[in-house]
Amino acid sequence: MSQYYTPPGGLPPQTALMTQRAVFTTAYAFIPKGCFSDIVTSQLPGWTKTRLWLIARPMSGFAETFSQYVMEVAPGGGSDAPDPETGAQHWLFFTDGLATLTIAGMGYEMEAGSYAYIPPGTPWTLLAEGGTPARFHWLRKLYEPAPGLPAPDPIVINERDVPIRFMPDTQDRWGTTRFVDPEDLRHDAHVNIVTFQPGGLIPFEETHVMEHGLYVLEGKAVYKLNRDWVEVEAGDFMWLRAYCPQACYAAGPGRFRYLLYKDVNRHARLRGPGAFGPPR
Template sequence: MSQKPAPYFAPKGGLPPQTALMTQRAVFTSAYALIPQGCFSDIVTSFLPGWTGTRLWVIARPMSGFSETFSQYVMEVSPGGGSDAPDAETGAEHWIFFTEGLATLTINGTGYEMEAGSYAYIPPATAWRLHAAGSSPARFHWLRKLYEHAPGTPVPEAIVINERDVPVRWMPDTNEHWGTTRFVEPDDVRHDAHVNIVTFKPGGIIPFEETHVMEHGLYVLQGKAVYKLNQDWVEVEAGDFMWLRAYCPQACYAGGSENFRYLLYKDVNRHAKLRGPGAFGALA
């Protein structure tokens, strides 16, 4: 029998009452951003052409001073809603992670039943569609990135799996307090980005300030922690989203009585793009 999936936070929208305090935890800096769960209100939802019965929160998009490599949507698709033509950008690759509800995802004519914990990777230039089923909305994360082809390296195949069927790989010397659910092997250079799930047991930590080339998007699925973002220690909880630019220092102390878990995006396995002298003016 399959293990019962862990709980995943999913926003439900709504609007705070007029009596609510405006003070929140939202932060936007040149090194990182924090979009707390309280920002996921009805008035900041978006809609997409080609999708029916669907609204979404856009929590990352490429723009000056923010995300450079990816976009991330928190999707809510009503029963019977969905799309036969989800994205006109044929060069984009896609990751989908379900937090609530049911849907049928069809990739190249093959249908897959998606539920909480279901994960899919869809390569670029791949025909796919998605329609919600069941009696309640289907809620999931949808991440998009322009795939970076590499000479002599084939495009990876599609992946559909449930995270409960993927073992957590615990970091060495952590007493199984810090680990990652990896859907792709780190050395598989066909992939130019990873979307994984990171788990900390209560009291687990990142014991040093990670400072590296990878851009990150972190959506907290469960629990709470204090997270180091650049020079700031920030309290975060389920439903919060963090963006970290390349080389932004990060560390973590997991707190509370349950596991602290987040969906993690990072760009990997490609050369850093170089700019010629023309980008900065002629050299003297």
């Protein structure tokens, strides 16, 4: 059975040490679970009985493609108009509670492990209906169309119904739960779950242009971020800008898992927003 960490909120006691593990550099940000207190929660217009931790947003000079919220919707809460941003696409991954997600008039019951992709321009609503809060990650990105390709279709599935695709020559110690076929070029970003069994590792420094958001759902490991080896555990969040070197070693005792965002499948823009220098 999968277990997904969710922030409990609250406040630390006055006797707690102020020194924690939080780090912000020009290459990455590391937000440990102890930072997810009531002090930094927020609310959203159009949502009722809802609070959230906003853990990533586009920021010039850093990671610029996506936002990520950790949502907590009390029973009876939700939204009929969740996002006014024109052109935004959405990924929802549920870690606790029950909710009804309606996409283009079709209702779906969401529980721990449920995943949804909502294409841009698609109406959707959400209502928390269990006896405890519905908790989920909500990732947003402006969709970047590609010539000759339509927008993707909605996806609603549960993680338990998607097999892990293990990397070759890893003895099934390192793999990815892919909710979208990597060959489907309609998608300009992927939100997946990466799993390491004890002893699994990334044995090289990944360095690439793709931006990452990594929220640890389960377990612990040491993760290489730029020049630093950082101890990470369930509830921690890592936010990596383009080209930040990364690697991982999961020593156990249990498996190590995180929810991963990355942008894919599009040309690098030479003009317009996000390009280097003014348009010509």
